[in-house]
Amino acid sequence: MKKVILVQRNEPGTDHGTNERKFVELKELARAAHYNVVGVLTQTRYPDRKYQVGRGKVDELAELVEALDAEKVIFNHQLSTTQIYNISETCKCEVIDRFNLILEIFASRATTRRAKLQVELAKLQYELPKARAIVSLLKKDERPGFMGLGGYEDSYEQDVKKRIVRIRNEIHNSCKGGESLRSFRHERGFSLVALAGYTNAGKSTLFQSLVKEGVEVEDMLFTTLSPTTRSLSIKQRRVLLTDTVGFIEDLPHWMVDAFRSTLDEIFLADVILLVVDMSDPLDVIRQKLVVSHDIFWKRTEGAEIVAVLNKADMVDPDDLERKVDAISYLAPHLVLVSASSGDGFEVLLDTIYENLPHWSRSSISLDMSEDSLSIVSWLYDEGIVHSIDYGEYIVLEVEAREEILRKVRKYSI
Numbered sequence: 001m002k003k004v005i006l007v008q009r010n011e012p013g014t015d016h017g018t019n020e021r022k023f024v025e026l027k028e029l030a031r032a033a034h035y036n037v038v039g040v041l042t043q044t045r046y047p048d049r050k051y052q053v054g055r056g057k058v059d060e061l062a063e064l065v066e067a068l069d070a071e072k073v074i075f076n077h078q079l080s081t082t083q084i085y086n087i088s089e090t091c092k093c094e095v096i097d098r099f100n101l102i103l104e105i106f107a108s109r110a111t112t113r114r115a116k117l118q119v120e121l122a123k124l125q126y127e128l129p130k131a132r133a134i135v136s137l138l139k140k141d142e143r144p145g146f147m148g149l150g151g152y153e154d155s156y157e158q159d160v161k162k163r164i165v166r167i168r169n170e171i172h173n174s175c176k177g178g179e180s181l182r183s184f185r186h187e188r189g190f191s192l193v194a195l196a197g198y199t200n201a202g203k204s205t206l207f208q209s210l211v212k213e214g215v216e217v218e219d220m221l222f223t224t225l226s227p228t229t230r231s232l233s234i235k236q237r238r239v240l241l242t243d244t245v246g247f248i249e250d251l252p253h254w255m256v257d258a259f260r261s262t263l264d265e266i267f268l269a270d271v272i273l274l275v276v277d278m279s280d281p282l283d284v285i286r287q288k289l290v291v292s293h294d295i296f297w298k299r300t301e302g303a304e305i306v307a308v309l310n311k312a313d314m315v316d317p318d319d320l321e322r323k324v325d326a327i328s329y330l331a332p333h334l335v336l337v338s339a340s341s342g343d344g345f346e347v348l349l350d351t352i353y354e355n356l357p358h359w360s361r362s363s364i365s366l367d368m369s370e371d372s373l374s375i376v377s378w379l380y381d382e383g384i385v386h387s388i389d390y391g392e393y394i395v396l397e398v399e400a401r402e403e404i405l406r407k408v409r410k411y412s413i
């Protein structure tokens with residue numbers, strides 16, 4: 001893990017709570033990006049020096065970088081190109097800001113082609129205003145490789161612009177993939193369950209524990225599943241469980257598309273497990289629930305939302321009860337769990353099962369023929385075969401989507 005130093009800026013006039021929460025979130029983001037935070041530096045911003053990072057602070061930072069052997073510095077606020085350049089020169093290590101960090105996280109979690117394109121687009125849009133400044137800074141310093149390149153400045157900016165146009169087109173053409181992926185999975189008898197929620201809520205911990213506890217379904221077609229999706233069986237129903245990138249507060253508008261595209265798996269899901277960190281203060285929990293529901297309503301069709309109230313082990317029982325009562329009106333299904341201890345998993349699995357798309361149960365008799373045998377194997381793929389008797393006829397008790405049963409009934413005698 002790369003060693004990093006975080007720089008927090010206190011803004012006089014902003015209340016302490018807001019500063020503090022933003023900084024806690026930066027730490028969570030650094031952890032999510034797999035950095036090892038070895039040091040923290042606090043800086044105060046004075047109203048008369050709007051975007052300055054004082055000389056003394058930069059020297060202090062450089063000393064800290066050397067002493068702690070840090071490889072990267074992450075600022076909690078946006079920096080100008082000149083600042084990034086100057087600070088990284090003094091500190092002799094890479095310098096990024098909060099937005100670069102968030103983009104790094106998106107990039108590492110984007111699984112679909114479309115999500116990758118969206119992240120690339122956001123990066124380029126962020127880079128564009130800086131493109132010209134970067135080149136002139138490098139030129140000023142007469143770095144090798146930039147000598148005698150007349151017109152380079154312009155062509156670099158042009159190049160970024162061209163790439164933006166090309167990626168926009170590609171995104172436009174690739175928009176239709178999601179739906180067919182969903183129907184393909186449904187046709188294979190899988191329901192889709194996605195873990196969603198704010199960063200640090202415990203989604204990945206829950207994902208790992210559910211996968212460990214459950215029975216994994218072997219399916220040749222899914223050998224290429226991304227590392228964040230697993231096929232599981234819940235009371236014989238086959239589901240694809242997907243972990244997703246956490247929601248991040250206060251995203252600038254140019255980042256929202258990139259963020260949402262990393263959530264494609266959520267918008268396709270039949271059941272969304274909205275993971276909530278119960279150790280957060282009540283008003284934070286409430287606000288996060290409301291914002292999450294907002295994001296889902298706009299993009300999902302008929303997905304069931306189950307609020308998974310996690311980290312129950314970290315809150316004392318009275319407090320927990322009070323919090324659960326206070327938010328119960330915000331979510332139709334609530335389950336209290338501890339992802340790390342496994343408490344509440346049984347109820348959770350029951351609740352997921354109850355909210356999967358409806359399947360019916362039916363008795364079917366088929367004559368003994370080759371066609372019937374292929375129908376039987378199809379039913380094994382598509383649904384649950386509760387019992388099967390091979391006698392004069394093949395008699396099955398099956399559970400599957402109504403559509404499937406309707407087709408099969410045509411052959412039933």
Ligand SMILES: Nc1nc2c(ncn2[C@@H]2O[C@H](COP(=O)(O)OP(=O)(O)OP(=O)(O)O)[C@@H](O)[C@H]2O)c(=O)[nH]1
Nearest residue numbers: 032198199200201202203204205246311338339340
């Ligand atoms: N005490 C306690 N800690 C938990 C529980 N679930 C998760 N954690 C801890 O919370 C932290 C965040 O957990 P993750 O599973 O990485 O959270 P996440 O939602 O996947 O976070 P992102 O991927 O960054 O969005 C880790 O340090 C976990 O060990 C829980 O039930 N109890």
Ligand SMILES: [Mg+2]
Nearest residue numbers: 203204205244
């Ligand atoms: Mg995670």
